[in-house]
Amino acid sequence: MPERTVVVTAADYFQSYSVVGLLAVIGVLFVAVAFGAGRLLRPVVPTPEKLLTYECGVDPVGEGWAHTQVRYYVYAFLYVIFAVDSIFLFPWATVFAAGGYGATTLVEMFIFLGFLAVGLLYAYKKGVLTWA
Numbered sequence: 001m002p003e004r005t006v007v008v009t010a011a012d013y014f015q016s017y018s019v020v021g022l023l024a025v026i027g028v029l030f031v032a033v034a035f036g037a038g039r040l041l042r043p044v045v046p047t048p049e050k051l052l053t054y055e056c057g058v059d060p061v062g063e064g065w066a067h068t069q070v071r072y073y074v075y076a077f078l079y080v081i082f083a084v085d086s087i088f089l090f091p092w093a094t095v096f097a098a099g100g101y102g103a104t105t106l107v108e109m110f111i112f113l114g115f116l117a118v119g120l121l122y123a124y125k126k127g128v129l130t131w132a
């Protein structure tokens with residue numbers, strides 16, 4: 001039986017991109033119409049009280065500059081790293097259950113967990129994990 005060849009033209013190739021582009025244009029138009037309607041329909045009555053800066057309904061006191069300690073960002077960064085890395089455990093579990101991949105995936109996962117352990121040990125040695 002002879003093999004069939006499929007010929008893909010440039011028009012077929014770019015048709016899928018035209019659908020994505022059309023959806024992007026519709027999305028931008030939807031947002032623009034929503035903002036324009038909001039601008040046309042809202043009441044505009046500026047008063048000196050409305051033009052003041054505020055935070056949570058409280059008048060600001062002092063300067064607008066505040067120092068933030070870096071350690072809070074470090075904790076958030078460590079959480080994101082380990083949360084994203086733990087997401088890789090779920091696909092690993094499904095591949096591990098498949099036949100013929102058991103030993104290979106087990107070794108790869110222990111290498112991956114070793115990298116995580118080294119990163120955790122490094123953060124501990126640097127004193128990042130102490131709350132003080």
